[in-house]
Amino acid sequence: MNNVVSRQVGVVPNGETPQPPVDQASMQTRPIKQKTPRAATIRVSRRKQSAARGGGAQIAESSCRESVVSRSSWLDVWKGRRHNVLWATLDGQLVSLWKKRTDKFTDIVFHVSSITDVRKQDKGRFSIYFSKKHFEFMAHNKAVQEGWVTSLLATRGRDPPVLPEQHGALTMKNPRSSRVYAAICGHNLWIYNNKEDFKLGVGLTYVPMNVASVKQTGRHNFSLITPYKTFNFSTDSLRELGVWLGSLTQVIHSALSCSEVAERLWASPWNKVCADCGCANPEWASVNLLVVICEACAGQHRSLGMHVSKVRSLKLDIKVWTEPLILLFVHYGNKAANDVWGHNVPGAEQILPDSSGDQRGDFIRAKYTKGRYRRTHPLASSQSLLNKRLCEIVCGPNVPETMSLLCSGARVLCHSGDPHCSSPILLAERAGQAMQTELLRHNEYTDAPAYAHQKPSRDPASSVPLSAAGEELHGKLEEDRFLFSKENDSAACDVLDLREVISVFDRSNGPTHAFELVTLTDQLLCSADTEDGLLIHLLHILKVVLPGPVDEEELDRGFAMSRVSLREGGGLQHNEVWAVLRGGQVLIYPTDQQRHRERLTLNPETQYKIDSSENTIELVTGERTMSMQFERDHSCQSWHSLLKRAVTTEGKLYHLPPNAIGNVPPAIERCISHITQYGLKVDGLYRRCGLATKISCLVEALSSSPKTTPLETDEEGLRNAAGALKQYVRQQVVLIPEAHRKLWVEAAAHTEETFRLATYRGLLKKLPPDNRITLNALCGHFYIVQLYSAENRMTAQNLALVFVPTLFQELAMNTDMVQLTRELIIHHTLLFLGKEEESDMESEELITKL
Known part of the structure; x- marks a missing residue:
């Protein structure tokens, strides 16, 4: 790394901290206008779980290695006008800034010898100066600020890194192409934003060559492959490509010294770093756990005993390395093992290559002896x-x-x-x-951690509301992170990776607008002043945690979302999914993108039972039985209570606005509930006719005794029920009064959709309460029906063609009225249940089978 610094500062004797030098250029700098973090947008009450719960070691931030030249904390950072909250570390040589504590590559990194000045300011602020630029920082309290300033000053006078062996401009695709400047310094490839930053010594990140491999991927292209990320570069010429490939290959070879077994195992990028601490080029392995580990971690594995971990050398124990064993490590190894053993490692507990022996031992015992972080198999209780x-x-x-x-x-x-x-x-x-x-x-004679039956906590503190027992914070969302601060506009004191969330619950009640986030270690109650403010935060979080694209309307009125292990019927196979409890339905979002999303309809006949010892809820709907296993007992108990409410209150199987006025005819309620429960996949539902005599008898029976009239569940019986619903509405219910029809016709004829929808909402409000609520029930039902059009072939357009005569009688042949009926179906939530702001219509996303 070419580091341009005008002078060196000598080390002060007797261990005293050197004072910042007097820099004439910096003295003439105009006072800098102080910047402030973005204000928080939601209140958060956080309650942490006891570290003893899983028997592991809680390596808290306070216990991280701190010394006069070592430091780590969250800091608010300004690079020019650009503001971010980053995890900052100082190891005596490098200052590294990371977006997340668990990230493997930095956002900013620089050697301490690049620093020309460090300035302490008020309110937790300090600045780091380079020869032609500076960064501004803000700590969440004075002690953290003092620690950073002291440590940075103590590193002054360090020798700069060796000069780069090869450097030049490259194009990097990440994912869009951008010009960067790269330099090979020692055994690392440093990447800079441009040549000026290279001269200043301020890099974006660096890639250790001892965990990388390089290959040509095109005429002018090459890739640098690591266990965590692949960097794709292109050069301006074939000559430059040859120079870079040659230089990188030479550095990689010089960084490695290994046997044939090690070479083969390291061919998998995941095996090039220790499975436990991330140290490069691990030369040991646990052959029964399928993890490649470093020497320091190997010592801790030996202390576990042969019945837990069988440690072997990649270089010395040649006889043990049979071809099938080598293939196991090449194809699975660290990646598959950590998917099982390290599935839920909190960022604060993950050890690093420089962790102490005690921290390393506590972590490895928690991981393999106590199974604190493992993904238990759904059948573990049996x-x-x-x-x-x-x-x-x-x-x-x-x-x-x-x-x-x-x-x-x-x-x-x-x-x-x-x-x-x-x-x-x-x-x-x-x-x-x-x-x-x-x-x-x-694994013939090895022992696995015992399965612990997790019974609901009887600790009285667990029943205390989070707002009474939790740490009060202020929060704001930023992409896939939740930033917390002590005050509304103070620097961040902690950051939650939203991908650690395992459950979300809507806890709103009357004037209180709140939702709860659950992680493996924390429970957070988030409250907002308005419902809109709450929904903005809730949807942001769900779009991060739920797999695949998320439709806002599909999640409307969802009040429980959890990551679960799903098992069908009496089978033994399981799949990881996200389950969403929404009104009278359970939506299934598979984490495997090859699997289709599903929905289950709940009704008063739905059976469910909880097994608290296994954190499992079994649901029986119609002929289908499924078992959901939760990761925490709190999530399981919450779902159980919410399911009880959903099953008992959602018997009608359609949604009504809060405080709705009016009554839906019982015959219509009965038909909608029956068809929603049994008939959503019937081919040609509502379009193909049932038996006319049977339908007439059903209409007569439903009119006199809707609750006791027998309805059949076979395909013919369901078509008869659908025909009875159509006939009942056509003969006995006038949904749009004669006096209102002209206004509806005029609205439907308008060419602008936004205007039409706004007008429909106004006209709906003018309908008599019984008419409005019945139309809402029907359109909501049709919305659900068209979601299953792949099976029943009843798209929104087909449903509109069938029901427009029921709504508008003699106007049924008018294409505008068909369009109106279709829009009432596909925009059901917006028109009947949406907010008052008309601008919301423009951003509404819909699931509609066209």
């Missing part, structure tokens, strides 16, 4: 089912699930029930699954 599933899964290539089963306590020595192959090992051998066989043999 030893017999675990063993049965193991015998099934080893006959195929699904090694990750075998690892999950073993991690949760499945027994390799269990009896399979097959007289010819009495154990899982023999079953895997017979099926020709060499890697499964190898994994089972190395």
Whole structure:
């Protein structure tokens, strides 16, 4: 790194902190206008869980390594006018700024020798100066500010890094193409925003070559591949490409010294860093846990005992490295193992290469002996089912699930029930699954952490409202982060990665607008002054945590969202999904993008039961049974109480506005509920006719005794119910009074959709209460029906064609009225249940089968 600094400052003897030098240029600088963080937008009450709950070590921020030249904390940072909240670390040589504590590559990094001045200011502020630019910082309290200023001053006089061996301009695709300046310094590739920053010594990030590999990807292109990210570059010429490829390859080779086994295992980017602390080029492995680890962590693994971790060297223990074992590590290794053992590691507890021996030991014991961070298999509470599933899964290539089963306590020595192959090992051998066989043999006599039955807490504190027991903070959202501060406009004191959220609950009640976020370690109650303000924050969070694209209307009125492990019927296979409880439905969002989203309709006949010992809720709807296993008992108990409310209050299976006035005819309620529960997938529903005589009898029976009239659930019976609904509405209900029809016709004829929708809302308000609420019930029902058009072929347009004669009689042939009926269906939430602001219509997103 070429570092241009006008002078060096000598080290002050006797350990005294050097004072900032007098810089004539900096003395002449005009006073800088103080910047302030963006104001908070929501109130947050946070209650942390006890670290002892999982038996692991809580490596809190306060216990992080701090010394006169070592520092780490969240800081508000201004780079010119650009403001951000970053995790800042100082290791005596480098100042690194990260967007998240768990990020592997920095947003900004510079060597301390690049600093020309450090200035302390008021209100927790301080500035770092370089020869031609400066950064401004703000700490959340005076102690943090003093620590940073003291540490930065103590590093003055450090020698600059060695000069770069190769440097020049490149184009980097990330994902859009941008020009950067790169330099090979020692065993790292430094990336700078431009050549000027390179000369100042202020980089964007650096890539350690000992965890990287390089390959040509095009005529002028090459990729630098690491376990965490692939950097794609292009050069201006073939000659430059050759120079860069040669230089990078030479540096990578010089950074590595390994055996053939190590080379093969390190070919997987994930295996080039320690599975526990992230140290580069780990030369040891636990052959039963399938993790590649560094020497320091290997020592801690040995202390666990052979019954937990079997440690072997990649270079010395040649005999143990059979071809199937090598393939297990190449194809799965650290990535698959950490998906199981390190599934839920909080950022504050993750150890680093420079962590102390005590921190390393506490973390490794918590991870492998106590299973604090593991993803337990959904069958973990039943030893017999675990063993049965193991015998099934080893006959195929699904090694990750075998690892999950073993991690949760499945027994390799269990009896399979097959007289010819009495154990899982023999079953895997017979099926020709060499890697499964190898994994089972190395775990034949090992122990997994015991499954802990997590019963609901009886601690009285757990029943105290969060606002009474929690830490009061102010919050604001920024992309996929939740920033917290002590005061409304003070610097951030902590940051939550929203991807750590495992449950969201709407806790609004009357004038109180609040929602709750649940992570593995915290519960946060967030409250706003208005419903709109609450919904803005809630939708932002859901768009981050829910997999795939999120439709705002689909989530409207959702009041419980949780990440769960879903199991269908009596099967043993499970899938990770997000479940959303919305009105009278449960929406299923699979994390596997290859699987389709689903919805289950709830009604008074829906059966559900909770198993608190397993944090599981079983739902039975019609002929379908599914089991949802939650990650925390708090989420499971909350869902149970909300389900009870949803099943008992959503028997009508359609949505009405709060404080709605008027009554829906009981016959219409009965037909809607019955069809929603049983008939949404019936082909040609409402378009294909049932038996005319049967329909007439049904209409007569529903008119006299709607609650007791028997309705059939087969396809013909459902078409009869649909026909009865159409006939009942046409004969006995006038939804749009004669006096109002002219206004509706005029509104439908307008060419501007925004104007039409605004006019419809006004006209709906003028309808008599019974008419308005009945039209709302019907259009809401049709909205649900068209969501299933892939099965029933009833799109919004088809439904409009069927029902326009019911609504507007003689005007049914008018194309404008067909369009009006369709718009009442697809914009149902906006028109009947939406907010008053007309501007909201323009941004409304819809799920509509056109």
